Amino acid sequence: MSTFSEIFGYGLIVTLVGVGMCFIVLIGLAYMLSGLKIISNRGAAEKKTEVVRTERVESPKEVATENIEATQDENELVAVISAALAAFMGRENNLVVRSIRRVEGNAPVWAKVGRQDQMYNRL
């Protein structure tokens, strides 16, 4: 391969093969990915319920900790607790928070963790 036309001709072949390969490989992958979508649609449905569940688990934890830890901004605290309760109970409940009492926070840390653990297991 020495003359210009030979080299350039081979270059054209390389170009055709190269562009062709790029398209073939990536089109193949695109089809396989579309196939993946069908498989994972079932997974996606399961995942949705999972997400809701985890949200519910989170809310009581917030209530518990907020009750225990006294903060300065009482109004904000009340709003957070009400919101957490509303999220936990669902939208159908017409929830009115009438009073929020602070519980003495002298339970040891281990007891608190144990209580939280039990709550997670039940829910």
Next chain:
Amino acid sequence: MSLMESLKGFFGTMGFAAMTWQEGVMILISFVLIYLALKKGFEPLLLLPIAFGMLLANLPLAGLTAEPVYEIVVDPVTGEHVHEMVSAGGLLYWLYRGVKLGIYPPLIFMGVGAMTDFGPLIANPKSLLLGAAAQIGIFTTFLGALALNLVPGLGFTLPEAASIGIIGGADGPTAIYLTAKLAPHLLGPIAVAAYSYMALVPLIQPPIMKALTTKEERAIVMEQLRPVSKVEKIIFPILVTVVVSLVLPAATSLVGMLMLGNLLREAATMQSTLNRLMKTAEGELMNIVVIFLGTTVGATAKGEIFLSPRTLAIIALGLAAFSMGTAGGVLFGKIMCKMTGGKVNPLIGSAGVSAVPMAARVSQKVGQEANPSNFLLMHAMGPNVAGVIGSAVAAGVLLSMCNI
């Protein structure tokens, strides 16, 4: 020995006496590159080590890129001929082994994979096509470089032309990987051209994008991408590795490491212990390799090779490569726009030249100029990451067909 003679002798050991004009010019070029990296923010992460490596390699008598010297001697005990190291070779010579043997670029690819979210691509597999279309820039430039053989004194061989073409992949590690294998003597100019143009993507692309599309096309709002499940994200890297390596074994080291990094990233959400590996791949390991790679690639830019009309040709061809890639992506985007009845904004096509994530940001910006409430960024990320896979595939083809 008189004072004058000894001073003269000492002057002889200094670099000034041995400096050639090419080395002087290269040192000045390295200063300009350092300025561009620091002051103008041209890909500073790589351009700064490259520029400093260039500086180090062109300092006369420092011998940083010197090869080790061996002598064959007769072993006094056994009487056999054995190699004895006379000089150990320079620091940069040994660090450069990682480039020469094709070790650093795949390691960087692993880090890139660990940082990349392929979600937008999985959500919209059609964008893979745009990643393929933008690789047209590589091959047109390859042909352009071969056509320069008609100009006397400016010829490029087949492997050299392939290395120049890969600039159009807009993917630094891929370009360095291929060039180190096919035409290592051109590594300096090709790396500088590739990284400079990647930094200039926001200037190069918009005029081409605007010239090839109408205002209505640019204003197209695309449908929101569907959420992608964890299972898909885990299967994706495995699938790509298997498919690409079976079709193109030459691309395995690049694609395989890219996908290993990505698998670490996605699997870390399931097994939190994998977080450590992911952090290392995308963090410290990548940083270490970037320093080694940048410095040694810069050090290949020796004055006597770099300062030739061929370098100017490479820089011109590199610009052509980027422009053709952009045009190819946008034109294919237009075809897809027509085929889907106006659901695809052709601007995302230009992101098919890799240059992650700069090219996607350019699509976003140009799209927003036409329609201020349009957000193309995530749509453009699909072709953008597909471009990385596409240029690795193109590199695999060039590697297996032009390695003569």
